[in-house]
Amino acid sequence: MFRIKKLDIFVAKQFGLLFVGTFFICQFVLMMQFLWRYVDELIGKGLTLDVLAQFFWYMGLMLMPQAFPLAILLSSLITFGNLGESSELTAIKAAGISLMQAMRSLIIISVLMAGLSFYFQDVIGPMANLRFSELLLSMKQKSPELEIPEGIFYDGLPNTNLYVQHKNLDTGKLYGIMIYRQSGSYEDQAIILADSGMLQTTAEKKHLLLTLWSGEWFENMRSQDIGGTAEVPYRRETFANKQILLDFDSGFNMTDADLSGNAKAKSAKQIVHDLDSIRLFIDSVGRNFYAEAKHYVLYSPQLTSEDSVKLQQTSTVALPQLDSVYAHLDKEEKRNVMMTAARQAQSVLNDLAMKSDYANHINRQERTHWLELIGKFTLALSCVIFFFIGAPLGAIIRKGGLGVPVIISVVVFIIYYIFENSGTRMARDDNWAIWFGKGISTFVLAPMAVFFTYKANSDSAVFNIDAYRLLLIRMLGLRQKRHIASKEVIIEDPIYPLDAYYLLHVSESIRQYSIEHKLLHLPNPIEVFFRSGDDQKVETIVAELEDAIDDLTNTKDRQMIAYLNHYPIVATHAHTRPFRRKWLNVATGLFLPTGLFFYLRMCRFRYRLRGDLNTVVETNQLVVNRIAEIEPPAPVTMADLENMPFIADLAKKAKERKSTTKQQDQI
Numbered sequence: 001m002f003r004i005k006k007l008d009i010f011v012a013k014q015f016g017l018l019f020v021g022t023f024f025i026c027q028f029v030l031m032m033q034f035l036w037r038y039v040d041e042l043i044g045k046g047l048t049l050d051v052l053a054q055f056f057w058y059m060g061l062m063l064m065p066q067a068f069p070l071a072i073l074l075s076s077l078i079t080f081g082n083l084g085e086s087s088e089l090t091a092i093k094a095a096g097i098s099l100m101q102a103m104r105s106l107i108i109i110s111v112l113m114a115g116l117s118f119y120f121q122d123v124i125g126p127m128a129n130l131r132f133s134e135l136l137l138s139m140k141q142k143s144p145e146l147e148i149p150e151g152i153f154y155d156g157l158p159n160t161n162l163y164v165q166h167k168n169l170d171t172g173k174l175y176g177i178m179i180y181r182q183s184g185s186y187e188d189q190a191i192i193l194a195d196s197g198m199l200q201t202t203a204e205k206k207h208l209l210l211t212l213w214s215g216e217w218f219e220n221m222r223s224q225d226i227g228g229t230a231e232v233p234y235r236r237e238t239f240a241n242k243q244i245l246l247d248f249d250s251g252f253n254m255t256d257a258d259l260s261g262n263a264k265a266k267s268a269k270q271i272v273h274d275l276d277s278i279r280l281f282i283d284s285v286g287r288n289f290y291a292e293a294k295h296y297v298l299y300s301p302q303l304t305s306e307d308s309v310k311l312q313q314t315s316t317v318a319l320p321q322l323d324s325v326y327a328h329l330d331k332e333e334k335r336n337v338m339m340t341a342a343r344q345a346q347s348v349l350n351d352l353a354m355k356s357d358y359a360n361h362i363n364r365q366e367r368t369h370w371l372e373l374i375g376k377f378t379l380a381l382s383c384v385i386f387f388f389i390g391a392p393l394g395a396i397i398r399k400g401g402l403g404v405p406v407i408i409s410v411v412v413f414i415i416y417y418i419f420e421n422s423g424t425r426m427a428r429d430d431n432w433a434i435w436f437g438k439g440i441s442t443f444v445l446a447p448m449a450v451f452f453t454y455k456a457n458s459d460s461a462v463f464n465i466d467a468y469r470l471l472l473i474r475m476l477g478l479r480q481k482r483h484i485a486s487k488e489v490i491i492e493d494p495i496y497p498l499d500a501y502y503l504l505h506v507s508e509s510i511r512q513y514s515i516e517h518k519l520l521h522l523p524n525p526i527e528v529f530f531r532s533g534d535d536q537k538v539e540t541i542v543a544e545l546e547d548a549i550d551d552l553t554n555t556k557d558r559q560m561i562a563y564l565n566h567y568p569i570v571a572t573h574a575h576t577r578p579f580r581r582k583w584l585n586v587a588t589g590l591f592l593p594t595g596l597f598f599y600l601r602m603c604r605f606r607y608r609l610r611g612d613l614n615t616v617v618e619t620n621q622l623v624v625n626r627i628a629e630i631e632p633p634a635p636v637t638m639a640d641l642e643n644m645p646f647i648a649d650l651a652k653k654a655k656e657r658k659s660t661t662k663q664q665d666q667i
Contacts, residue, residue, distance in 0.1 A: 008105035023071035061128035076390035077405040084398025110387035118380040130265040190219035208246040263372035388449035392456035502548035519610040529589025575605040
């Protein structure tokens with residue numbers, strides 16, 4: 001039985017406070033991004049505060065479902081990041097409570113938020129979208145606020161271009177006025193020049209009264225009898241004072257627009273109902289187009305009515321008759337027939353192109369309705385998916401605040417935004433299937449949510465930078481130099497005779513290995529990718545070398561420490577095949593680009609191994625000579641060490657000491 005515990009209340013309270021703040025932040029960002037699309041419709045229109053308030057209100061209602069997933073992602077990431085950073089999440093797990101149990105209250109909240117998102121999209125969103133579209137259309141039709149600039153032509157008045165050289169802001173008078181008025185064609189235009197004037201709005205705010213002083217009026221006179229090449233007469237009028245009434249509606253009128261084809265202004269039930277009507281209409285149009293296409297016949301003036309009837313009845317008789325009639329025509333008639341057929345073919349082609357555009361339009365309308373219907377469910381589902389991305393990531397990263405969580409949230413939302421918009425556009429243009437285009441963002445993010453949830457629940461280090469750095473170093477074949485420093489406290493001194501024996505034995509093994517394996521030769525690709533097995537000989541040599549180096553690190557001699565740092569860190573199997581698992585090697589070899597990369601990488605490792613082995617032999621000789629200077633006084637050779645009766649006892653003693661050291665390290 002599910003019971004609400006104090007932990008559930010504590011986590012829900014932490015999440016709720018953050019969700020409220022992040023929701024308003026996300027809503028503000030989305031509204032600002034959306035506002036830039038319609039900024040031209042707002043500026044210079046003289047809109048009142050109540051109209052602007054309606055604009056932002058309906059915009060906010062439309063964008064709320066989009067703000068829910070981003071707010072859930074950011075707030076859940078910060079919540080569990082804060083719990084992890086303050087070690088509260090560690091205490092929760094130490095008490096035997098798993099991560100999924102700690103998240104169960106937020107899982108329920110995210111599911112409820114998904115339901116709320118669907119409700120907004122299905123009930124409130126269509127109404128808000130309808131009102132917003134009507135308001136936007138009314139704003140587009142509203143005349144701009146009259147603000148005449150100086151020195152340029154102002155085209156904000158209907159059928160009028162007004163030029164003002166200078167204006168007095170205190171008195172409102174205009175100086176150096178030039179007006180171009182055109183209500184019809186070229187024959188119906190006028191040019192007005194005036195020394196000064198004044199522009200005033202009438203009481204009903206439907207017209208502008210322009211008073212002009214000391215000017216001239218030039219106007220073309222319409223004439224129906226004048227030919228195209230004759231000059232158009234005009235009249236000239238000189239005036240001292242003249243008033244002109246201009247149409248200018250500065251009021252705001254709400255438009256009742258027909259938005260029946262807008263899928264965003266419909267609920268899911270309305271979309272399902274309209275899809276049947278749209279599909280029925282598309283089928284009827286398709287059948288009509290097909291019936292008309294079957295009756296396309298190219299007629300010729302040389303064919304009789306009987307021939308035309310035969311052409312319509314059957315195509316098997318048409319071609320022989322058409323050829324036989326065309327063959328009996330003279331050259332001029334043939335040319336006329338060809339020109340007539342070309343015109344008719346072009347006419348048919350234009351008709352088919354027009355019908356194709358119309359068919360694409362009505363099919364696009366159907367796809368738009370399907371996209372909107374599927375989008376109501378995918379956007380609601382994204383609330384749950386974003387929670388299962390944000391909460392596990394917060395538990396893994398364990399960084400609270402607005403730093404790292406904001407960066408990760410932005411990256412995840414950008415990925416979602418790119419796939420969502422690209423898929424919607426491709427599906428709307430009929431390049432992808434509708435379900436695939438609208439669901440591709442869900443298909444991409446859902447596996448990410450499952451992966452992060454699994455890793456967080458199993459306490460896996462997904463973002464271990466050192467692990468990825470080591471993997472990259474191994475992929476690129478990079479390595480670090482050996483760093484051995486003198487120990488301040490040494491419990492047991494090195495067994496120099498045994499170490500010298502190991503090093504001489506390693507040198508001898510390397511000489512034999514170099515003779516048997518020619519590392520400068522290219523390996524067989526079949527053996528590299530399709531056969532299993534590693535180079536056990538190199539592993540044995542390197543293991544014996546590392547044992548000797550490990551024992552010699554207990555020395556007090558600084559020269560010996562310097563020699564030990566000359567030893568390279570040898571890769572034991574990278575020169576044989578890319579991976580230890582056979583199926584990975586086979587998969588890599590079958591794909592040519594990766595196979596070629598790893599084959600060249602392996603050749604590089606073979607060449608580097610040859611140099612490393614030569615360096616080991618040279619360094620071994622230096623170390624053995626240094627051991628000879630320390631103990632015993634005479635240089636030690638391989639034959640001398642093999643004849644020592646106590647070499648077996650020394651080896652046994654060294655193994656016991658190393659096993660004891662390993663046990664102490666484990667403890």
